[in-house]
Amino acid sequence: MLTQQDAFSIGIVIHDFVFGGSERIAIRLANYWAQQGHPVVIFAGASEGEMQNLLDPAVHLVIAPQPLCRSASSMTQLARKAAQYFQKNPVKACFVPGNYHWPVAYYLGKLPVKVRPVILTQISSPIYKPGRAAWAQKIFNMRMRILLKKSDRLIALDCTTAQQANKLFRRSVTEVIPLPALCGSLPAPRMPDAASLNILAAGRLTHAKGFDLLIDAFASVSRRYPSATLTICGAGPDHQALQDLAVRKGVQDKVRLTGYVTDIRPYLDEARLFVLSSRREGYGAVVLEALAAGRQVITTDCTPAARDFVACCEAVHVVPVGDSSALAQAMIAVLGKPAPDSQTLADAVKPFAIDCGGQAYLLLMSSLLARARKH
Known part of the structure; x- marks a missing residue:
C-alpha cells in the first residue's frame, strides 16, 4: 500500500453508468x-445505468447537480460542470476515458494553473475510420486538435493510433x-465442450453493434449445423426488433437474448466461439475478454483489436x-474444426x-506530476 506521501488524488468524469x-x-x-x-473520485452526469453497482465503495462518487440525460449537447454541459467541481475540489490528475468524453479534457485544461490537474486523455476509437468522407475527417481532426490541445498526454491503445496522433x-x-480490460484474478481458461456449438455475442442492442447481421448470418449457420445456438448478452433499444428478426429467419428457438449481464465469463465458458459483428467499434474490450476465456473470436474489421491478434490465425x-x-x-x-488450446x-x-x-497509468501520472513540481 502507498504511503500518504506517495498517494495522489485522481479524478475521472463519465456521463452515466x-x-x-x-x-x-x-x-x-x-x-x-x-x-x-x-x-479516487468519479464525477458523473447522472446515476442512471446498470454499472453503478460495479463501483468499489472506496471510490468517491459525485453526481452532477441537476443530472443530465444524454443529448447532443450534454457532454459539453457535463464537462463544464466537472471543471467547476474540480476547481473547487482539486485533484492531482484526471483521466478522460475516450473520445466521447473529450470535451472534459478541453474544459479541465482551461482551469487556473494552481488547481489544474495533470490530464491524461484516452483515444478509444480509430482516428481514421474506413468510409469516413474526406470533409468529415477534416472536421474530426480539427475537433481533436482543439479539444485535446491542453492534455498532458494522449493515451493510444495501439502503435498505429499513437503514430497518427503524434503526426x-x-x-x-x-x-x-x-x-x-481484464481483471487481475481471472479463472483459468478451460477447453470448450467438444459437442458445444454455442456462439456468443455481447454488447448494447443497437444498430452499431450489427446484431441484425449476426442473426441473419446465424440462420445460414443453423442450416449447416442444426444443433448450433446463438446467445446475445446485452440490453438496448433493438431488443424487440432482434427478436422479431429471429422469428422471420426461423431461428427463434435457437437465439437467446439474455438482457444485461454484469459478467459474460460464465457465458464464455459455455460457448464454442465469440463473435463481434459491429459496424463500428472502439478497441473492442470484449474481444480481449473472450480470448482470456480461451475462446476463438470472429470479428468484423471494425476495431484495432483485430490487428493486434490477427497474426495468431487460430x-x-x-x-x-x-x-x-x-x-x-x-x-x-x-465450428468445423477442433478448438485450439484455450491457454x-x-x-x-x-x-x-x-x-x-x-x-x-499510475507511473505516467507520477512522472508528469514530478515534472510539474520542478516547474
Missing part, C-alpha cells in the same frame, strides 16, 4: 487505483498503454464490416490485465 466499453474500463481503473491507496499534433504527445478471424455472408462462412469454418489464446492477452495497464 449505462453500459459502454469506455465507462466500464473507467470504473475498473477507478476501482484498481483506489485499491492501490489513491483517493496530427506535430509532436510526440502520445503514449501507448494496452487497454486494461485466435481471431476478421471479416469485412456489414457482410453477413462472410460472417456466416467464418462461423461455419471455425494459448489466454496467454496472448496477458498485457491487457488491469495490473499492467493500471500501473502504467
